[in-house]
Amino acid sequence: MAFEIDAKDLHYRELNKLIRKAIAEGHKHLVLKNINGQRYIAAGVSAEVDIDIYGVPGLDLGAFMRGPRIRVHGNTQDGAGNTMDDGKIIVEGMAGDVVGYAMRGGKIFVASDVGYRVGIHMKAYMDKVPVIVIGGKAGDFLGEYMAGGVIILLGMYSRYPERPIAGIFLGTGMHGGVIYVREGVPETQLGAALQIEDLDEEDEKVLRKHLEEYCQDLGYNLEEILATKFVKIRPQTHRPYGKLYAY
Amino acid sequence: MEIFIPNKEQSGCGLSGIINRKGELIKGEVIIESICCQMERGNGLGAGYAAYGIYPDFAEYYCLHVMADTKQALKDVEEILAHKCYLVHQERIPTRATPGIVSPPRFWRYFVKPRYEGELREICEGTVDEDDYMVELVMFINKNISGAYVISSGRNMGAFKGVGFPDQIANFFRLEEYSAYIWTAHNRFPTNTPGWWGGAHPFTILDWSIVHNGEISSYGTNRRYLEMFGYHCTLLTDTEVVAYLLDLLIRRHGLPLELACMALAPPFWQEIDRMEEPDKSVCTAIRVVYGAAMLNGPFAILFAYNGGLVGLNDRVKLRPLVAAKKGDFYYMASEEAAIRAICPDPEEVWCPKAGEPVIVELEPNTIPNQRSYLRGEALRISAPICRFPSAEEDEEEE
Numbered sequence: 001m002a003f004e005i006d007a008k009d010l011h012y013r014e015l016n017k018l019i020r021k022a023i024a025e026g027h028k029h030l031v032l033k034n035i036n037g038q039r040y041i042a043a044g045v046s047a048e049v050d051i052d053i054y055g056v057p058g059l060d061l062g063a064f065m066r067g068p069r070i071r072v073h074g075n076t077q078d079g080a081g082n083t084m085d086d087g088k089i090i091v092e093g094m095a096g097d098v099v100g101y102a103m104r105g106g107k108i109f110v111a112s113d114v115g116y117r118v119g120i121h122m123k124a125y126m127d128k129v130p131v132i133v134i135g136g137k138a139g140d141f142l143g144e145y146m147a148g149g150v151i152i153l154l155g156m157y158s159r160y161p162e163r164p165i166a167g168i169f170l171g172t173g174m175h176g177g178v179i180y181v182r183e184g185v186p187e188t189q190l191g192a193a194l195q196i197e198d199l200d201e202e203d204e205k206v207l208r209k210h211l212e213e214y215c216q217d218l219g220y221n222l223e224e225i226l227a228t229k230f231v232k233i234r235p236q237t238h239r240p241y242g243k244l245y246a247y
Numbered sequence: 248m249e250i251f252i253p254n255k256e257q258s259g260c261g262l263s264g265i266i267n268r269k270g271e272l273i274k275g276e277v278i279i280e281s282i283c284c285q286m287e288r289g290n291g292l293g294a295g296y297a298a299y300g301i302y303p304d305f306a307e308y309y310c311l312h313v314m315a316d317t318k319q320a321l322k323d324v325e326e327i328l329a330h331k332c333y334l335v336h337q338e339r340i341p342t343r344a345t346p347g348i349v350s351p352p353r354f355w356r357y358f359v360k361p362r363y364e365g366e367l368r369e370i371c372e373g374t375v376d377e378d379d380y381m382v383e384l385v386m387f388i389n390k391n392i393s394g395a396y397v398i399s400s401g402r403n404m405g406a407f408k409g410v411g412f413p414d415q416i417a418n419f420f421r422l423e424e425y426s427a428y429i430w431t432a433h434n435r436f437p438t439n440t441p442g443w444w445g446g447a448h449p450f451t452i453l454d455w456s457i458v459h460n461g462e463i464s465s466y467g468t469n470r471r472y473l474e475m476f477g478y479h480c481t482l483l484t485d486t487e488v489v490a491y492l493l494d495l496l497i498r499r500h501g502l503p504l505e506l507a508c509m510a511l512a513p514p515f516w517q518e519i520d521r522m523e524e525p526d527k528s529v530c531t532a533i534r535v536v537y538g539a540a541m542l543n544g545p546f547a548i549l550f551a552y553n554g555g556l557v558g559l560n561d562r563v564k565l566r567p568l569v570a571a572k573k574g575d576f577y578y579m580a581s582e583e584a585a586i587r588a589i590c591p592d593p594e595e596v597w598c599p600k601a602g603e604p605v606i607v608e609l610e611p612n613t614i615p616n617q618r619s620y621l622r623g624e625a626l627r628i629s630a631p632i633c634r635f636p637s638a639e640e641d642e643e644e645e
Contacts, residue, residue, distance in 0.1 A: 036584045036588055037284050037582055037583075037584025037585065037587075039287060055587070056584050057581050057585055058582065058584055075583055077567075077582055077584065078567055078582075079582055094596075094598070096567065096569075096583075097567060115567075116563070116601065117567065117597050137601070139564065139598075140563060140564065140601060141563070159595075159597060160597070167600075167601075168515075168518070169563075188521060
């Protein structure tokens with residue numbers, strides 16, 4: 001049985017107290033109604049729990065969290081998944097800027113567009129590999145300073161027909177991880193010292209695995225998504241600026 | 248006026264703006280609810296509002312909102328106004344005692360017209376030069392009268408601002424008693440400049456008003472540039488330059504709105520290199536001619552005038568801005584939640600691109616003294632949704 005919280009006119013501090021209390025009492029499924037702009041929802045929560053959010057959650061949704069599976073039935077604002085460690089955020093609408101900032105594990109699935117600097121400084125370690133899948137288009141600086149993990153950009157479910165699939169400065173300062181882009185991206189959008197490659201067998205496996213889960217969660221057609229070729233963007237070296245200050 | 252030096256704990260300011268394209272009046276409560284949804288974005292060291300269409304009885308007169316520390320300062324201002332203007336009406340701006348609002352200055356408003364002397368009177372009265380006259384007058388008062396500042400000077404509009412949270416400032420100025428067809432609001436978190444009554448947003452000149460989230464690191468360059476044209480920065484806050492730049496570029500130099508926005512947030516040279524003609528030449532010219540008007544640093548701004556509301560980001564979008572529409576209502580804010588708080592079911596919600604303005608003008612001939620600064624066809628606006636009237640509407644009119 002889901003535990004419901006009506007968040008109308010609740011400050012984020014009270015709301016998060018209620019969330020933590022419900023989890024401590026053993027509830028495994030929370031439903032948050034009338035959310036509008038409350039910050040830090042489920043931030044730092046370390047538990048296996050499903051959270052359904054109705055409304056627009058505020059900044060830093062699920063920051064530092066380890067474990068919760070959050071589904072946002074609508075749009076979300078900036079900084080969702082900031083430094084998250086594990087768990088999943090599913091956004092049925094669009095997401096704001098700096099989604100997945102310094103993310104180090106878990107998954108963020110966005111049905112539509114995302115803003116600027118998404119996946120900035122995300123990183124991977126051993127078996128902890130963060131994943132962001134974007135169904136729409138991305139603003140500038142996607143994967144900036146990226147050190148590890150996977151970003152998949154589809155460009156299919158966008159509200160901005162006039163925009164390129166990704167903004168400029170894509171992967172600026174990127175020195176690890178990989179960005180897959182459906183149908184490819186003009187080289188003019190890329191930051192320095194990156195290369196665009198075809199996918200190998202290993203890539204195809206990784207891509208299919210993540211997209212299968214993405215399609216299950218958001219009800220998209222996997223074969224339709226995979227019907228078109230993807231390209232892979234990765235840094236030419238893991239130390240692109242290693243010689244910058246070596247005179 | 249007391250000046251509060253902020254500590255360096257960082258956050259971001261909050262913005263919100265509403266316009267009704269048919270000129271329908273919107274109650275003060277609406278904008279208050281929207282900006283208060285972003286309470287976390289400020290720290291109590293400043294809040295303010297701009298309202299358009301609030302003085303219909305004196306729509307032909309410039310309304311000067313004056314903030315003064317002392318009776319003497321106010322008297323000095325009145326003496327200047329008596330010499331320089333025809334004064335049709337003056338009154339204390341209604342306020343109420345509000346918990347948390349400490350030692351507010353005096354607020355008065357004056358409805359005036361320029362008073363030309365001698366021959367000038369025949370040449371200038373009732374012409375566009377009246378605007379220049381008023382700018383000069385506002386600059387003179389702000390620069391020379393100690394402890395008094397003109398905080399807005401447009402026709403049929405006014406700015407209300409001070410040190411406090413947005414709900415406190417709204418209560419202090421009894422904003423629920425006003426209705427406007429454009430509202431902008433600001434919740435301040437001063438970072439590099441002091442929190443004081445004059446430094447709260449909006450900043451204004453004539454009917455231009457601007458609220459800003461971010462910091463303008465080119466302030467020194469912009470300020471020196473503006474001084475060459477007779478604008479003096481007296482309010483100790485970076486945002487002030489934007490109000491004067493808008494007046495200079497759009498009203499005095501006659502740039503179309505989109506080009507002025509381009510001067511403030513120009514494309515990178517590498518983007519210009521890839522453009523086709525004539526865009527390439529236009530962008531190059533703007534960057535060359537208006538280099539000193541470029542705003543460096545992160546910003547999201549909302550500015551308004553008698554006829555429109557515009558939202559603009561810096562060219563790499565270092566501050567948030569969201570827009571939405573429903574019917575004739577258009578909304579712009581730092582956070583989507585601030586829009587949903589007053590419009591739960593917008594028809595469209597979108598995030599404007601970096602450096603690309605969202606322009607919403609009233610339908611033609613909606614209000615007295617209405618201004619339109621679109622001046623021709625859309626330029627470098629890749630998203631049709633970011634410009635109202637749209638290209639189709641333009642055609643219909645033709």
